[in-house]
Amino acid sequence: MTSQAADRPEQVASRRSKLTREREQEFFDAVLDQIRECGYDAVTMDGVAASTRCSKSTLYRQWKTxxxxxxxxxxxxxxxxxxxxDTGSLAEDLREAARAAGGTSDKDQGLLQALGHAVMQDRELQQALREALVDPEINALRDILRRGVERGEVPAxxxxxEYIPAQMYGVLRARPVIEGEYADSDYLVRFVEAAVLPVLGLT
Known part of the structure; x- marks a missing residue:
């Protein structure tokens, strides 16, 4: 019996070269770009493999599905x-958040729309979307509001x-549907000035 034949599967697997972080990120960027351009259902492992010049087996070995x-x-x-x-002012923090959100709203909202129905069908995909795009934003907005309360700018x-994070996140999702345009920085700052600051008693 040759040494190769005697090797256990886990030993063979351990000798496989691991992807570098840069190469892995190249795969990730490719699949997200294709989802934005074509929609989730149109993206295939074959297509990602071709665009990144790797074998399909490499992708399946790493991620299975x-x-x-x-x-x-x-x-x-x-x-x-x-x-x-953290500018030291709740009003200015909210304006800065609006500018930041508007700067990438087309990219993020395009991805959300492209994932569409697939997110509702796959719980792991849904959880990953929340962890990547939703929860970090909501938690950061809550931190901004908490600091405003601690500074005495708004009563606790x-x-x-309670509703400001949903209000700001919601307008990002709603404008493309209602007006056919993404909520850019200018639009979101005007939204904050007209609809968020007044209700908090800030000017």
């Missing part, structure tokens, strides 16, 4: 736009505080 692959790609692109916003029991 397309939903697992896309979920991993979403998690890898987690980058809270509102992290680090102000009834509107």
């Amino acid at each position: 397309k939903p697992q692959f896309v979920a991993a790609a979403l998690r890898s692109n987690r980058c809270p736009r509102f992290a680090g916003i 029991d102000h009834p509107a505080l």
